[in-house]
Amino acid sequence: MNSTEKLLEHYHPSENCLNDTIIAVTGAGDGIGRVIAKAYAQYGATVILLGRTVAKLEATYDEIEAAGYKQAAIFVIDFETATESEYQQLADTIDENFGRLDGLLHNAALLGEITSIANYSIASWQRLMTVNVNAPFILTKKCLPLLQKSPQASIIFTGSSVGLKGRAYWGAYAMSKAALENLMQTLADELATTSNIAVNSINPGGTRTQMRASAFPAEDPQKVKPAESLTPLYLYLMDSNNTKANNITGQQFNA
Numbered sequence: 001m002n003s004t005e006k007l008l009e010h011y012h013p014s015e016n017c018l019n020d021t022i023i024a025v026t027g028a029g030d031g032i033g034r035v036i037a038k039a040y041a042q043y044g045a046t047v048i049l050l051g052r053t054v055a056k057l058e059a060t061y062d063e064i065e066a067a068g069y070k071q072a073a074i075f076v077i078d079f080e081t082a083t084e085s086e087y088q089q090l091a092d093t094i095d096e097n098f099g100r101l102d103g104l105l106h107n108a109a110l111l112g113e114i115t116s117i118a119n120y121s122i123a124s125w126q127r128l129m130t131v132n133v134n135a136p137f138i139l140t141k142k143c144l145p146l147l148q149k150s151p152q153a154s155i156i157f158t159g160s161s162v163g164l165k166g167r168a169y170w171g172a173y174a175m176s177k178a179a180l181e182n183l184m185q186t187l188a189d190e191l192a193t194t195s196n197i198a199v200n201s202i203n204p205g206g207t208r209t210q211m212r213a214s215a216f217p218a219e220d221p222q223k224v225k226p227a228e229s230l231t232p233l234y235l236y237l238m239d240s241n242n243t244k245a246n247n248i249t250g251q252q253f254n255a
């Protein structure tokens with residue numbers, strides 16, 4: 001049994017463990033983001049769905065609505081082209097409508113090229129760094145005042161094994177995930193004694209998503225775990241009863 005399994009061994013979330021919380025999820029229109037956004041709604045949260053594709057966000061919204069959960073909110077933002085003023089507008093909109101933010105899940109990311117550093121397109125590299133690194137930094141910075149209004153907030157970054165140890169041909173994606181791990185650790189260290197905000201990261205591992213299919217086109221998707229299997233860990237770290245009681249911050253969890 002690994003450390004994550006031990007963490008979750010006796011975790012049985014109450015059906016309203018996220019009741020009255022406001023949680024923003026990036027990349028909420030697809031893959032892990034979509035699944036976890038719905039899970040947060042199922043356990044009582046009002047979820048703010050962030051992403052660039054309106055149709056996908058609306059599909060997630062409709063699924064939450066059809067299930068009878070609390071009404072979600074949609075904010076369309078393209079992390080590749082968003083300006084600082086757009087990020088500020090997002091933070092201001094959340095403040096005006098909800099007054100605070102209890103959780104922020106960074107899930108949106110680009111895979112980029114699977115090729116050698118020597119062959120990597122500079123334009124593609126810069127695009128990926130904008131979405132995978134700069135966007136989480138700016139969004140977190142703009143949302144910190146909102147998170148500080150929460151009695152106990154949680155920020156979760158979605159990591160990767162290649163962010164812990166580089167691997168040939170994973171290029172900008174591996175570099176971006178390594179940068180996120182350092183951002184998580186730095187932020188957690190800064191906030192540990194000055195706020196009630198927990199900051200952690202989750203490495204989902206091989207998960208049945210479109211990104212995974214793009215990276216491993218020959219792989220049988222039925223042999224890869226579904227995104228739904230990740231729900232307990234994402235829920236645990238967003239449930240303030242656990243992060244506060246166990247002083248969990250600055251940690252990287254492998255799912």
